[in-house]
Amino acid sequence: MDSIGDRYHEYTKIRRGRVPEVKARRAAGVFRLPEPLPEEGMGIWECIAKRRSVREYSPLPLSLEELSQLLWACQGITEPYFRLRAAPSAGALYPLETYVVVNNVEKLERGVYRYLVEEHALEMRLRGDLRRSIASAALEQEFIADAGAVFVWTAVPERTKSRYGERGWRYIYKDAAHACANLYLAAVALELGCCAIGACFDDEVNQLLGIDGVTETVVYLASVGRRLP
Numbered sequence: 001m002d003s004i005g006d007r008y009h010e011y012t013k014i015r016r017g018r019v020p021e022v023k024a025r026r027a028a029g030v031f032r033l034p035e036p037l038p039e040e041g042m043g044i045w046e047c048i049a050k051r052r053s054v055r056e057y058s059p060l061p062l063s064l065e066e067l068s069q070l071l072w073a074c075q076g077i078t079e080p081y082f083r084l085r086a087a088p089s090a091g092a093l094y095p096l097e098t099y100v101v102v103n104n105v106e107k108l109e110r111g112v113y114r115y116l117v118e119e120h121a122l123e124m125r126l127r128g129d130l131r132r133s134i135a136s137a138a139l140e141q142e143f144i145a146d147a148g149a150v151f152v153w154t155a156v157p158e159r160t161k162s163r164y165g166e167r168g169w170r171y172i173y174k175d176a177a178h179a180c181a182n183l184y185l186a187a188v189a190l191e192l193g194c195c196a197i198g199a200c201f202d203d204e205v206n207q208l209l210g211i212d213g214v215t216e217t218v219v220y221l222a223s224v225g226r227r228l229p
């Protein structure tokens with residue numbers, strides 16, 4: 001925790017003094033996701049042309065099929081032999097973990113889930129209504145509470161730093177940007193709205209996910225919801 005990269009990362013965290021209480025209960029359970037359907041949706045050029053950050057969401061829920069497709073687009077396995085994923089990763093070391101704060105998704109209880117890449121499944125970590133907590137931890141950006149789901153990418157820095165040393169931090173953030181870019185385009189293809197979120201009280205997000213902020217720490221978030229008509 002005293003290398004230059006770790007100190008830089010710690011030094012650039014946004015903090016506040018009072019940490020709001022998170023009202024949720026620990027939970028466990030694995031939920032298989034429906035098979036992703038990559039052939040559905042609009043073409044890539046139209047998706048790129050139409051991509052915008054969308055910060056207003058309808059109160060209608062996301063479907064489990066949509067969530068499955070979005071997770072697959074970010075980090076799903078697309079090459080079965082070497083277990084390569086939809087988004088590129090420096091050295092194929094895959095330092096990212098993907099969590100989903102479920103606010104409003106059909107057939108899923110509200111709470112925090114971790115994406116199990118190999119199983120294409122969700123593991124429930126925390127049960128409860130975290131709409132206010134996640135918006136508050138993301139620098140009080142209120143629109144986040146209205147999103148159907150909030151994607152949170154964390155990094156286990158050692159996975160990348162074990163090969164690349166301190167330069168690994170650069171790659172970790174690039175990995176996260178690739179995952180989020182895929183999420184944006186997949187959301188357009190499904191006619192959903194998405195917004196990248198870099199502004200957060202890092203340790204509040206870490207606390208919400210139940211991670212220590214050192215061996216695993218938040219690096220990026222994105223909200224997704226149904227667009228307003």
Ligand SMILES: Cc1cc2nc3c(=O)[nH]c(=O)nc-3n(C[C@H](O)[C@H](O)[C@H](O)COP(=O)(O)O)c2cc1C
Nearest residue numbers: 051052053054055138139141195196197198199200
């Ligand atoms: C690294 C990064 C962090 C961002 N953080 C936020 C954020 O915290 N809140 C937000 O509303 N938008 C955030 N955005 C979205 C940008 O504001 C948005 O991409 C920009 O205004 C351009 O608009 P467009 O995405 O519609 O093209 C972020 C984008 C990036 C790439």
